[in-house]
Amino acid sequence: MMPFLLAEFAMFENILPLYVYCIGSHEQKHLLRPDGYPAHQLFLCRSGMGIFRIVGSSDLVMTPGTMLILPAGVPHEYFPDQSEDAWELGFVAFSGSASDAILAHLGNRTPTLLKKNQFHKHWNKLESLWQLINLNRENGFWESSRSMYDMLLSVLEEQTQQEVKQRIKPIGQPNTALQEAIKLIHDHYNERLHLSNLARAVGYSVQHFHRLFVSIYGVTPMLYIQQIRMRRSIQLFHENPSMTVEQVAQQLGMETSYFIRIFKRTYGQTPKQFMK
Structure with a gap:
């Protein structure tokens, strides 16, 4: 068990874009929160079974190995099922200017029971994060922010990979040409990638490549490239807080004004507002 810890980083709430x-x-008992919770929460069920009752939606049942995302301010209650095993529930609440954008990718800002996952990996990350905060070392607020981002990114990566696999299933055998196109995009996202060049590289006409890409990945090739660039920009801002907006745009192969416009369209705020 990991006893409840409140991260005492209040003075850094306006500095860190993401914080614990x-x-x-613990062994979870019945808990009622008619006004919701002030921060977003990620729950991990290690044993037993429990029910999350969300106002205005169906009950969400957590069984061993499942995870749940619960946005801030959502009225709810949760309680153990009448099973013999104790309901061991791990949790981490997070907030900050970047938390809403991350939450949008994980659960579209609604309570979401996450799909089958590598639970032990995520639980180990939770334990490491708890230890980090428990030690309360100097600069621990920066380390915990990085660890929190790593944990959420790991969950997002896993969920995204599962969605892609589900889209590929109806096609039958994996499309090696499209897999090669995805590899090209990830290897050269910071260069000028034209749709015609991608299609030609994998041996398709532009129209057929575009249609097949959308049918499998759910977005156009150009929007996929844009999403990769925006996620990379968030990573750059976190890894290098001293980088300017112009430098990040350059790293992504984008003009600064265009980068700012796409960033705001994606995350609802400018890069400078995001970094405050």
């Missing part, structure tokens, strides 16, 4: 609000794990 509280963290822990």
